[in-house]
Amino acid sequence: MNCCCLFKKKSKKNISTEYLDSVNSRVNVLSTSELNCSKDENPTDIQKEIPAIIDIASINERATKQKWNVSSKFDLLCLDRILSPLKEYSLNVELPPKTLSIENVYGYQGIYARKNLYYPMDSPSAQPIIYFSGKLGILSYFSLKIQVFYTGHNRPITCMAIHPDSKICATGEYGSGPSIHIWNIPYIERADSRDYETNIVKPLFILNLDKRFIQTVCISFSRCGNWLIVIALNQSYISEILCYDWKKGKEVSCQLCHDDKVFNLIVNPFSRREFVTLGVKHIRFWSIDNLIHPVDNSEKNQNLTVSHISGAYLKSKTFASGTIKGDVYFWKNCLLSVVCNNVHKGPVTVVSPLPNNNFLTGGRDGRIVYWNEQHQPINEYTFDNNSCIRSIDAGGLEGILWGWGDGIGRRASRSFKGLNGGFKNRASVCSNSFLQELTRSNSLLTVSSNTYSVNVNNISNNLEILSNDEPVDEQKMADISYIVGCEDSSMYIFSQTDKEPIRLTEGSYCSSDGYELWGLDTHPLNSNIFITAGDDGFIKVYNLEKKELIRKKNYGIRLRSICYNPSGINIAVGTNDGSFFIVNENLDIIISAIIDRRATIYDLAYSPNGKYLAVASHDNYIDIYEVESDLGYYQRFMSCRGHSSYVTHIDWDINSSMIRSNSANNELFYWSLITDATKAIDPTSYRKVDWHSSKCILQWETKGIFGPKIVKNTTTQEEIEHFLSPCTVYCCDRIKINNDLQLLAVGDAFGNIYIYRFPAFSSDMKYQAFHAHGGPVANVKFAVNLKTLISVGATDGLVIQWNLENID
Template sequence: MSNLPTMGRVLDALAEHVRLSTAAAIRHLYAVDTYEEIKDPRMLENGQKYVAVGVEKVVKHGNYGQRPPPLNLSTKVENTKHQKLPPIKARYKKDGMNSTSGSEDGKKSEDEYRTRHKQKKERKEKENEAAIPTKPVSHKRAAKDKKSKNGSVTFNPETGMLRFYIRGRPISLHAPTNCDNYELDQVLPAPEETLKLEWVYGYRGKDCRSNMFYLPSGELVYHMAAVAVLYNVQTKTQRHYLDHTDDIKCLAVHPDQVTIVTGQVEGHAEKQGQPHVRIWSSDTLETLHVIGLKDFEIAVACVAFSRFDGGELLAAFDDDNDHTLLLYDWKNEKKLLQQKSCPDPICEVEFHPMENTVVACGKQQVLFFEIEDGQADKKMGLFEDNERPAFVVCLTFAENGDVVTGDTEGNIFVWSKDDRKVIKAIHDAHEGPVFGLARLPDGSFVSGGGRDGKIWQWDAEYNKQDLEIQVPEDFGPVRMLEPGPEGSIFIGTTENAIVHGTLGQLAKFDPLTQGHSDELWGIAVHPHNGQILTCAYDKHVYMWDPQTHALLWSKQLQEEAHSACIHPDGEVAVIGTRDAKWLVLDLLQNGQVIFEDTDGKEQIECVEFSPDGSRLAVGSRDNSVYLYNVTDSGHQFDRIGRCTGHSSYITHLDWSMDGQYIQTNSGDYELLYCKYWNKNVHIFLKKTPLSL
C-alpha cells in the first residue's frame, strides 16, 4: 500500500464507489469547501464535494489549493491561448422548463431539486440496509480497512457471503457450510506444523557466473532462486541458507573457506527487500552481517573478498546504469568507497591475489581498479593489436599474478600484472565463447567452451594438452569450472545442471543436480508412486524421483509448456502449451506423445482430470473451459462442450469429488461455478454454487 503514489491511493478508494472514466488523467483532488488537497483515502468524506485537476488544457486562475477571489460567472474570461468561453450557468429542470440561478424562480427550483435529491438518496440507503443485512464491522477493523485500497470486509450471515475488495474490484466468496458466524476481528492461531525445505533441484547457471565453489568441508556451495545450497558430494545431502528475501545473483567464498557472501536482486519486502549482500557462515548457516541495504539500486551483480590481506575487504558491483563499484570493511559494516565504473555491464570481479587491486571484466573491456587512500584509480586493460571481443566473461589468475581471461570470441588472453597489456593471445581456443576458466593445483589451467561443449587443459606455459573432454549435450554448454578433490572437477552448465567427474582421456561425468533453464509453471504429482512431473518454457518435461532426487527421464517438446496434470490411473499426463495445444504423454513410455489437440488460439492456462478420470477440463487464456470425455485410462478423448462466462483468462480450476461440478478462478479475481451435463452443450458459468 505504501508503495503506491499518493494520487493512486486516492483513485483506488474512489473507484470502489464511483466509475472514473478519466482516472488516468487526474493528478490532484481538492475539497471544494476547504481548498485542501486530498492526499490520503481517509480524508474522503461522504456528502462532500471535490474538484479533480488533471492534464486537460483548461483555463487556469492561479494554483488550486489557495483561496481564490469571488468568482463572477457572468464575466467572460480573456485568454490568448484558448478560445473564449461563454458564461457558466447552472441549469435545473422543473416541470419540463429550464431555469437559471440568476432569478428567484431559479433559486427556488435549485433548492427544491437539492431537497428531492437528498430525500431520494436517504430512501435508497434505507432500502439497501433493509435488503442486505450485514454484520457490522468493529471500529478497529474498519480503521485498518480504511488504510487499504481494497476497502472493508463485510459478512452477510443470511446468505453466508463474504465480500471484500482486491485492487478496487468487489469480490464475493461463500463461507464454509459449517460456518455459522464469521468473526472479522478474530485472529486464529498459526498452525503448529511448519514447512521445511528438503531439496533444491537445479543450479542458476543460465544467467549467472562464478557462483559455484568447492569447500574443504566436502560441500559444493551454489545458489538457486533465493536459496544458497550446500551440497555434500559424498553423502548426497543438502543444507540451505534461507535468509535472502529474493533471488540471489552472485556468490563468493572468503579465503578462510568458511565465510560466504551472497548478493541479491531487489525484492518485495519493505525493508530487506532492497538489493543487498549477506555474509554468513557455511558451518552454522548463521547470518553474520547484512550490508548495503541502501547502497544498491537494481541488484548486486558480482562480489569478491580481498586476497592480499586475508579477506578484510569486500568489493561489489551494482547492476545500475553506472555499474557502481562499492568497497566495504565488511567486519565493521563500513562503506569505504562508492564510485561509478562504466556504463557497460560487468560480468565478473576478483581481487588480485598479490595487491590491493580489483580486476573486473565485461563488455569489450578488462578494468583494473587500484585502491589507495579511499579512492579507486580505474585503468583500462590494453588489447594492443588484438581485436576487442564483444564480452570478456570470465577471469582467473596465474601463479605469478598475471590475469587470464576468456571471451565470447573463443579467445584466451593473458594480461601482464605490471602494465595491463595482453602478453599472450590464444585465438580460437574454443569454437564459440570461453565461459569457464580455472587454475588447477599444479599450475595448469582448464577452459570450457560455451558452444562446443568441450573442456581443454593447458599447461603453466599456456600450451594445449592432449586432454579433451566432451560434456554430454543433454547437460548443456559449460558455464563454470571448479576443481575438486583428487583430480576431479565440477562443471556448472547453462542448462542449470552440475556434473562431476575426473579429468582423464575417458572421463565420465555424472549429474549432481539438474533443473529447468526457463520459467517453470507446470507441476503434477503421480497418484501412486509420488513421482513429480514438471514442465517449463524451456520445452522440456521432466519426471523426478523425490526419494533419490534423481531425474528419471526427460522429454523435449516442440512447444513451450505451461501446465500439467496426471490421470488418476497414472498412465498418461496432459501438458498444456503456450500456443493453444495440449499434449497427452504416455508415462509408461518415458513421455512419448500419443495424442494432441488444440483449443482456442491462446495459451492453455490449466488442465485437470475429474477425480474418477472420466473427464478432462482444459482452461484457456481465451476465458473458456473446454470439456472432454475420457476413456481407455486416458488414451481416448472426445470433446463434449465449452464453459464460458468469465471476463478474463482462466487461472485455476478444480472438480468436486463427484465430478459433477467445476469451480474456476480468472485473472480478474472472479470465482465462478458450472455443472457438468453428459451431452454436447454450451455451458455457462455461474457466480453462485449450484445446489447438489
C-alpha cells in the same frame, strides 16, 4: 591409471601433432597489432551476459499486465459477493499446527550467473558444494545427501564469494539499497549427526549498501581475507567499486569502475592488493592501497574493442581472459601478450585454473576446452544438450587453496582466529591429485584428434532414464576433479572413477527469452513421485525419497500445464500453442494429441472418476473431453463459454458433475455437466457442492488470503509487507491431514509461500510465511504422503521440496 572423462585413448601411436594441427586450424594466435582485424561483437550476446536487474516493482508491473488492467490494490469489497456454501464451517483463525522447512532444492541458478559455484578443497570434511539459487545460499553435502540453507536474504541473490580460509561465505543481492550477508559454512561429519541445523541461523555480519545502488554485480574477498571488494551498480547504471573492512563493517574506499557494464571481478592470488575487473570493451587491473586505483600499465590497453566476461590467474602468474566473441586473451604484467581467436563459438563464459599451469574454458556453445601448460587447447568435452557452461570450479578458490602466494594465506588464516571458534583443525578429504597426475602424464600427448563427447543423456527416442538404485559412492565424491554448472539449471561432477560426469541436480531451464516453469503435479497414488513441465520442452519426473531426477524427456515444444489421471497411468500435458497430448507414465508413448485451440493451455484437470478431462485455454474456453479408455480415445462433448478473459484454474467436485473456474480478470464461474434440456438446474446448486480440489485462487474458502501480509525473515528478524490480491497470487492447494485439520498452501508473485488453516475465509486468519524463490511461485502441490509440499518458481526454474512438520 584411470582415464579422465575429458579424454579418450584411440591408439598407441602418437597423434598429438595431428590433434594440435586440427586445433590450430580452428584457433588463430594473434599478436596485439592484429586485434583490429576481428569482427564486431554481437549485441545480443552482450545483452545476455549482462546481469539481470529486477526488483519488486517490476514483478508487480508484470503481474498487473498478466491480469489485464486490474490494479494491484484489488478492490477487496468484491469478495463479499462470493456466497458461502450451505455447509457450515467452524471458524478457526489460529495459526496452523504445521510449519514448513526446506528439505531439498532441485536445480542450480544458471541465468546471468558467474562465479556462483564453489567447491573449496580446504572446506569441512563432508565436502560441501556451495552455490545460490533464488533467495537461498545452498550448501549441498552430496556424499551425505544433505542440504543446508542460508535464508537471510529477502531478495534474490546475485553474487557469491568464499573467504580464503574456506569457512566463510558472502552473498550479495539486488534491489534498492542491497545488502551483503557474511555467514559461516557449517561443519557436518555424518548424515545422522544432530549437531547441525538445516538452516544457518545467524549471519556473522550484514553490510548495507547505500540507497543509490540497485544491485550487487559481483563480490570477492581480497587475497589476505581482510577486505571485501564489491562491484555495485548505481541508479545511473554505472558500476562502482567498493572496498570494505568487512569485520568492522566499514567502507574503506569507493571508486568509479567504468561507465559501461562490468561482468566480473577476479582477485590476484599472488598479491594482497591486486584484482581485475572485466566488462564491456574493457579490462582493468587494480590495486588497493589507501584508495582503489587502476594499475598504470593497464591504461595502455584501454583501446580494446572487445568485451571481456571471464578470467583467471594461472600458476605462471599469467592472466587469461575470455571474450564475448569466443577468444582467449593472455596478459603478462598487466600487458597483453597473446590472443587465441575462435576458441569457442560464442562467449567464453568461464575460465577456471587447475592446480598446475593448465586451465579450462567453458562457453555458451556447451563445450569445455582443456588447455596445456603452453596455453594450447589440446582437448574438449561437449555436452549433448549444448547448454551454456556457466561455472567451473576445481576446488582451488582461484589458486589460493593450492598455495599460490602461500605466505599470504597463512597470515589470512591467523587473522581469523577466534572468529570461527566452532571450527577445529581438521584435514580435508578432498583430493585433486588425479588432475595433477593426469597433467604430468604423457597420456596428454596421445589423445584423439576428434572431440570425445560422452552421451550424457544416454537416451532412447530422446528419453532419459536417470534413476540409479545404487547409493552414492563416497570414494567417488572424494575423487572429485571439478564441478560444472550449466545454464539449463543442471550441475555435474567430473570425477576420477567415472568416465561420464555425475549429474548432481537439475531444475528447469528459465531464461530472459521468456522461458518459464509452470507445470507441476504429484502422483495420485505414489507418494514419492512428482512431475514438472516447462517452457524448455521437458517433462521431468522426480523422486522425493531419493531427492533426484529419475526420468525426463524433451518434446520440442513449450509446455505450460500437466496433470496425472486418477490412476497415475497417464499424464495430460498442455502446451503454449493450444494443443495438449496424453503420454504414459514412462514418457515413452504418446497416446493422444489433440489441437482444438490456438493459444496456451493454462490448466488441465481430470475428473475424480477419471471419465472426463477439463482443458482451460487462452481462448477463454473450457473444453470437456470424455475419456473412453486408457488407450487414448478422447472425445470433446462440451465447451464452456462465458469468461471474458483466459481461464487460469479449474476445480472438479467430488461427484465429477460440476466445475468451478477462475479467469485472468478475477472471475469465478461455476459449470454443470448436465446437458439434458428437460432437467432444470438450480442456480445456487454450487453452494451444496463438496469440491475435490482447491486450485482456484478466487473462491469463498480463500477469501482470507487477500490483503496486507507480513513475511518475517527468521534469520534477520526483518519484516516485509506485501499486499496480496488476485493479481499477485498465482497458485494454491489444500490437503486434508485428518477430519479436524485441513491446510491451504498459497504462492505469490514475490516468491513467498503461505500456510493457512482451511477454509481460510476470514480476513483475521493467521498464517505462516516462508520465502525462498527468486521470482513468482508458479505452482504449489501437496504430496499424498501428507507431509511434503512441492513448489516451483516461474522465472528461477527452482523446484523446492518442503517438509510439513509439527510446530514445537
